[in-house]
Amino acid sequence: MRMASPLRRILGLCSLSLLAACNAMPGEEAEDVLASEPAALAVPSNFLYRQGKQLYLNGAPYQMVGMNAFPLTGCGAAPNDAQLDAFFAGLRPNSLVRTWAFKPQGMARLEKVVAAAEKYNQKLVLTLADGRSYCGEWDGYNGSDGSGKQPSWYSSGYRTNYIPWVREVVTRFKGSASVGMWELLNEPGDADTATIKTFFNDVSTTIKGIDPNHLISSGSWAPWAYGGEAGFQSLHDVPNVDVGSLHEYDYDYNNGNTIVSPHFAPALRAMDALNKPLIVGETGIQAADSGCRTTRTGRRDAMRKKFEQYTAGRAAAVFVWTWQATTPSGCELNFGPDDPMLPMIKAFPLPQTPPPTGNTVQLNDGTVGTGTGQFEYTGTWEVSTGAGKFQDDDHFSNTTNSTYVVRFNGTQAKLYAAAAPHHGIATVSLDSGAAVDVDLYASARQDQKLLWTSSVLSAGVHSLTVKVSGRKNAASTGYYISADRVDVVTAAQGDTTAPTVSITAPTGGTVAVGNVTVQATAADNVGVVKTELWVDGQKVAEDTTAPYAFTWAATAGQHSLVAKAFDAANNSASSTAVTVTASGQTTVSVQLNDSVVGTGLEQFEYTGTWEAGTGTGKFQSDDHFSSTTNSTYVVRFNGTQAKLYGSAASHHGIAAVSIDGGAAVDVDFYGATRQEQKLLWTSPVLSAGTHSLTVKVSGRKNSASSGYTLNADRVDLTVLR
Structure with missing residues (x-):
């Protein structure tokens, strides 16, 4: 959950909690006796897996306390490279960190985070979308940050944008041991439990079809949000949902200093009935050095008690909300790199995790x-x-x-x-x-x-x-x-079989000078640990996770491309060489009119409700306009920059503008007096290649405007010819 403000978050959760009947914690139930030597499952070395209600890693029971860290992937102030490295270096090995993998933050940032986790042998819970519609994750939302998704999204709307993104992310990272588990959605709600369950079943089946080796968590709230214990159990009674989730902030609720949420026992009973693990996906306490009900050291001590009670109560993992790269100054749930909770989390006594299989x-x-x-x-x-x-x-x-x-x-x-x-x-x-x-x-x-x-x-x-x-x-x-x-x-002995490897793109011919994406496939009887790209006899890049892709800075002329693959026993193989010729391109400026309609390059593709208008002052005397929330136009181009021109007027609203599906920025079309062909927004200079500009009617406006209308008139492009 993205925290708009600590008070808003607490009040929102508390108001929802009033809808539920919070029964007192029942007496402790006798713990189930776990098998002392569980049979190993057919999962790759160092992958997290489960047997019944217990998580396992490398053949041993696994239990973890950790933290949420949603800014890692760019929701809010993302850490710089040094801060990202220090974050993962400061955790205990095989820690589990929960973070966002939302489409608006983009694949590049997610790849950086996963690579940093792999470097330090850490694991991630990657949450694929947000049920609350925070952090720009507005697919199917009700109309503003925190408003939640519409019921229609859970019944069918998720198939438009969410499913393609899930397929892309899961395919990209299915080979990474640093993915601890996929999480379907952060805090699903705003639809009946049966509809959400059907959604869970469809998406989890899709994920397991691509990636059968990683776990799937629900990301759910507590039982009160799904009709009580029976509804919570039914929601998780889905074959491919492996792990149940509970979110609670009951310590601050009514100033109660609650250590164990009253929702924990019914959630645990529901998951026990399904023979599946339960994680406490979010818990937190507001704190500050002064001016807050709880100090930072007081929060540390209370959170230690929560860890002790939840792990003793058989929670498979507990995640405190939430780390950020800088220390907050106010009274809030967030905490920074100098918070006294961090050494406590690292030193909290847990079962030792064995290394990956090998001697x-x-x-x-x-x-x-x-x-x-x-x-x-x-x-x-x-x-x-x-x-x-x-x-x-x-x-x-x-x-x-x-x-x-x-x-x-x-x-x-x-x-x-x-x-x-x-x-x-x-x-x-x-x-x-x-x-x-x-x-x-x-x-x-x-x-x-x-x-x-x-x-x-x-x-x-x-x-x-x-x-x-x-x-x-x-x-x-x-x-x-x-x-x-x-x-x-040491590496497993006896493997003498070399991998197989081939370059799948480009397959020859001509490529443009500049950044070229080279793709390869590799397979091995045990497992590929990395692939390398060699150009003209020199190594230029490597990738440790399938699907293997490299960025090559091509210079003019003919080149020979070879991919090399390596397995854990250091057996290697090289692909057949692919010969390509890189030719130079020049950049030119293009003024693109709104009436050039289509789905190709340098065309406007409209979705939603748009009308055509004419008038003096508009570019080529015409434009399109809309006031319907989520109406969108997309302009695709092969180049390095886009400039957005439109009309500013007293009844115009705010647009959400993004490049390549990344995080959207607000662009205000309001003007006290009408101005035609006004330069409203300029993209950064982009890497040479194909890009897309998306402009959406946000349904928002500033207080001076009398309406929400946006117009499409002209986009100036710097393109390659």
Whole structure:
């Protein structure tokens, strides 16, 4: 749910809660006895899956506490690259983060977020649309942000825009282990439960037809929104919906300080009856350093209690609302990167998650050298012995910049060492990449503590570097770092079969100079871990997720394109070369008139209700106009920029304008006196290629206007010829 304001969000939820009869929490039911060794399911390594009411990862039970982070994909202020990297680096390995995958924010931003999650071995709940119609996700909405979708959307309207987007996103990321689960819709409502259930069945069947390996969550509110416990159970009684969802903000409701929502027990009973897991998809508490009912540290402590109660009550995951890249100044649910909740979430005790399948090798600090599987020390290190250390020995140092490097052949590394009251902060990096801080402090000594886990790596030789930073947290009395043990996950043995790979586009002939999209397919008997694009004998790009696509900056002349595919055992294969010739293009300016109608390039395609008008001052003496909400026109062009011209007038409203289906911006057509052919909006300079300009009647206006009308008159384009 996009939060327009904390108060609006709380009041909205509270007013809806008044419609429900909130019974007291019943007594705890006896927990079901889970099988101690569940049979492994046929899912790829490191994919989240379920057996009955329990989530699993790599053969072990999985339970997680985490957070919503909807700004990651661009709803509101998206984090920059450094903030995005720091966010995922700061989570525990295999964390589960819930974020938006809405069409208005676009595929490019979503790809960046998934790539960052993959880098740090993190997982995402990707919510595919918004039942509340926030963040520009206005497909089928009732008329304004937060108004919700129309019942007709749930019965059939979703097939127009939503289903094609679902197909595109699921196809793009079906091979990624960093997708923990798909979520059909955030907070579905505004239609009867039977209609929503039919919608769930259709969409979940579509997703499983493309991607049978990832879980599907409902994204639902609590039972009160669907006719109570029986309705909640019926809603989730759909074969391909794997996980039920509960949203609650009862701590702030009536200032009640509620830890366990009264809606949790009926939701859990409903999911137990279906033998499916339940997640608490949203919960939150308003807080600020001052001027709020709860402080940030008070929220941390209350949220810890919520985590304890919900995980003990068999919630498969709990997500607090919501992280953002900057620290909020007011009293609200949102929290920033310095909030005291974050270290609590990271340290909250949960079952350990095993690494992806493969053999594990334990490397001891006493094996010294510069080869694979050895510890190479630089700076000042001393040796000590003692019970509890791995193989009864370790190395230690408090000299700033003293370093050890471990080179290994495998797919993952885990760092174990002693945590103690006099220990400081180490910097840890892989393959000379960006270093992250790892704190070795503990109030009481703990030997062989798991301190850090790498992301899942491509099979091959890697290097782990650990350095004494000369820094410590305030509670520590010293700066010591110890070296004791590194566990390495090696690639599965015995795979000698190379992948198959081919380039599917372009297949030859002529392409334009500039950015060219190259597409490839690859398959393997175990699994493809990456594909590479080579042009004229040089590697230019790689992609780790099917469908494989690359952007190549083509220069004029003839070129040879080859795709290479690799599996986890480092078997590789190359495609047949494709020869293309890149030819130069020039840009020209085109003035496009509204009466040039069609679905091709440099034409106006109208949908909804539009009328044609004539008059002096209009471009070529004519225009089109409409005041019907959601009436739209689209102009497609092969070029780099679009400029929107129209009439400003006293009865004109606000248009929603977007490029390539991205986030829409408001453009106001109001003018106190009429102005024809006024430049109303200019797009940014775009990459050379095919683009679409969409202009929609928003049904909104500024307070000075007497109406909602928009007109279509002229679009100036910079196109390639």
